[in-house]
Amino acid sequence: MPERFLIVDDDPAFTRVLARAMTRRGFDTQVARNVEQALEMARETPPDFATVDLKMEGPSGLSLIPLLRELNPAMKLLVLTGYASIATTVEAIKSGADNYLPKPADADQILKALQVSQVPVDTAPDIPETPLSVNRLEWEHIQKVLQEHDGNISATARALGMHRRTLQRKLAKHPVRR
Structure with a gap:
């Protein structure tokens, strides 16, 4: 089957x-x-x-x-x-x-x-040569805070110290690759 x-x-x-x-x-x-x-x-x-x-x-x-x-x-x-x-x-x-x-x-x-x-546990993942860009780090941080606030845009904006509309504009963009 x-x-x-x-x-x-x-x-x-x-x-x-x-x-x-x-x-x-x-x-x-x-x-x-x-x-x-x-x-x-x-x-x-x-x-x-x-x-x-x-x-x-x-x-x-x-x-x-x-x-x-x-x-x-x-x-x-x-x-x-x-x-x-x-x-x-x-x-x-x-x-x-x-x-x-x-x-x-x-x-x-x-x-x-x-x-x-x-895959066996001792197999380590590849670590990229270059670190994440500042824009990608910002995007990751916004996603983390948004997750902590259960997707609430207003609460996330307050926690990040930014205007709600600014946060919505940043979230509307596609994530930066690196």
């Missing part, structure tokens, strides 16, 4: 391409557009693998991680997001995700990331 792969994401184009790629690789693939739909599918047939998007309509994908973990503790679970930051990475791993990837990611990168948890 093929292994089950659950894709939880509200982007129809991305899920269509990823589902097709995973099906070609021999997985029994299902797609859920939100947390409720994903839970319903997972309760019916718990998946062996899952990718979960963080930002979707309704509840965040973070709330789904521990629920999926309860249904199948052996499941390999990967968080995918276009809003990658250190704060959300830490929160996803604490919630029970095995790994975390920023979008865009292809099927091979996703499968490789799902296998990373099987």
Whole structure:
């Protein structure tokens, strides 16, 4: 019987391409557009693998991680997001995700990331030669403070000592790569 792969994401184009790629690789693939739909599918047939998007309509994908973990503790679970930051990475791993990837990611990168948890513990990750830029550090710090305030923009702006509109402009921009 093929292994089950659950894709939880509200982007129809991305899920269509990823589902097709995973099906070609021999997985029994299902797609859920939100947390409720994903839970319903997972309760019916718990998946062996899952990718979960963080930002979707309704509840965040973070709330789904521990629920999926309860249904199948052996499941390999990967968080995918276009809003990658250190704060959300830490929160996803604490919630029970095995790994975390920023979008865009292809099927091979996703499968490789799902296998990373099987790598021996003594294998150290690559450390980049150059440090993060000041702009990236600022973006990471904003994401951390935003996470601490449960996504509340006004409370985050007060904590950072900046105007709410300034914070909203910074959050509307895509993250700086390095």
